Amino acid sequence: MLSLAACGGGGGKGDGKGKDGGTQQAAQQSAAAVTITPKSGATGVDTSGALKVDVTQGKLTEVTVKDAKGATVDGSITGGGASWTPSAHLAAATKYTVHAVAKDSQGREAAEDSTFTTLTPKNTFLGYFTPEDGSTVGVGMPFSVNFTRGITNPQAVEKSIRITTQPAVDVEGHWFGNDRLDFRPEKYWKEGTKVTVDLDLDGVEGRDGVYGEQHKTVKFTIGRNQVSVVDAKKHTMQVTQDGKVIKTLPVTTGKPGYDTWNGQMVISEKLTVTRMNGETVGYGGEYDIKDVPHAMRLTTSGTFLHGNYWGGDAFGNYNASHGCVGLSDVRGGYDTSTPAAWMFDHSIIGDVVIVKNAHDGTVGPDNGLNGWNMSWADWTK
Template structure:
């Protein structure tokens, strides 16, 4: 061979003696030299930005500084249904809080204090297991999560609300939603908050307490015909009085029917029946005799009895009367005022007031004649219709004597 080098294509070949350097080794050596020297004038800071942060392709292994705390602690039982549940975040802000029962039903709540805490919007149900999942982020956007599960107390003493009208019913424009509780309530705000009423179309509906065991709801004026009312009784877990909890969770729906408002004039001894604002009939009546005058005021039909027995002993009149087969009776007050059929007062209707305080319309014993005035009115009336009495010598009926809260001004009702 002459001493000239072989062409570049033969760099990887060995010498005849077999002692040549492999091309792969040469390549590695060149790569090492390039890496050590920074190579080709490239940026010497290519491994990090000028702020010293790690390359975007490298995982951030730092732990979030946010700390999530859940009260009550995981595994707690006999937890109070109000005031015990709270979620907080330190060194960060809450971004997500989910609380559910075993059925997957959520507990409503909201994050407050700029993300520092979360509290439920209402009470929890009794004897129920809940799970909590909460997430918070620190100032760098790193997340920290915490989970917990607890069970609420099982109450030894409970109460329920007995309500009217019934679910699915159609009622008159004067019908309030009335709840009577089986135990006296000493925490009325908590109980009232647990009863939610929605209407279609929307109308402002407010509650008013009569004593400590009855709560009625109504709008300022009579309901508009056709209004649909939905009531949510979310009493399960509400502490109505110390150590006494509600055990009722029920939805009640009813509809307002046509408007029927009838006015009884004690002086003229006539009742004018208006349907949707138009007079449809005028009926002769008899009302309370002197000394037994009928209440004045707005009264709502709360009960309808096709035939009943009326005994003076049940309303404080001793043995003054005991009348069987009284037809077409409709209750107006709890104390015993009825509008009913009368078959025993002869020609009193439209001529003289002869009752013990009730409003009587001519009828047949047992109500066999459906064309009689009392039968006609009964067949065209529903629970919640309004009967107004005027020009009586007695005072106005008390708002809680029956479903008669319309005799209270809106200002007093909402006070």
């Protein structure tokens, strides 16, 4: 090459030398032609279905897509190396860079680079979720998301919520209406399971022209296995941990006409003291108790497991409530030795309370976090 350069730099015309050099350069150029869609510099790009990398007369060997923060977008090369597409939607209002490399049949490389920016949505939605990040919950706790807008593209939204567990267990989602999505395994969680949720709603089109605007990682841990069984006929509650009875408490449940739901219910809220007003659950002015102690919510419709200081000798003897499960307590809840105080102190969000032998139907799976009352076959339809 030094010799050629010296000759080419001489004073002659150099016709043949120049032509030979051009032929050599053309022979080294790859026949592969890489195309990136959208074109470089594009703005307002859709977050789904718009990004694609193709090649003719060659095969893709490398495609790297990164956002402005350097986070890589996952994707896959398909068609025997003919194209690449992302595995999920892109984030909204985000600048992306694309670097693609292909080889032709002779092994010669061709590369292409591009940048583009995704759309900024005018209408957005959020997902409010439970349990909280970093929490320890009971074995019955689903991961539940309530959306601020009705979802008409449920597959895209469900795909954007990825759940991994340690140890591994199959976790499936189920929609209640178009604004709530719950995830759970077939059976109660195993004690000690660590759950990680990638809530990647940013940029997903939940309904026409309405996009998610959050991306969070949520982690929670499953605590000890506590399941309590209320027998409305015997007026007792057996509290079990790891299948062994650790405490039997006297209770009162719903009186005739106000019977307690049967079925599996999950504690979704704990309140040291709360007001219970019959007006809020359709019972008119039958009661208004401003200081109910040690209350734990079991249904959205108003079923609680709570302390009761006005029930007299009902506990363990007869049913006297308006549908709740009552435990003996004192006004103000100051006595830590009462059954209600003990139960409150030994319970966490996500613990399971099962009611049986009540004169009512089974609680609806969407009435609270109570999807366990649905068969796995129905849950996964």
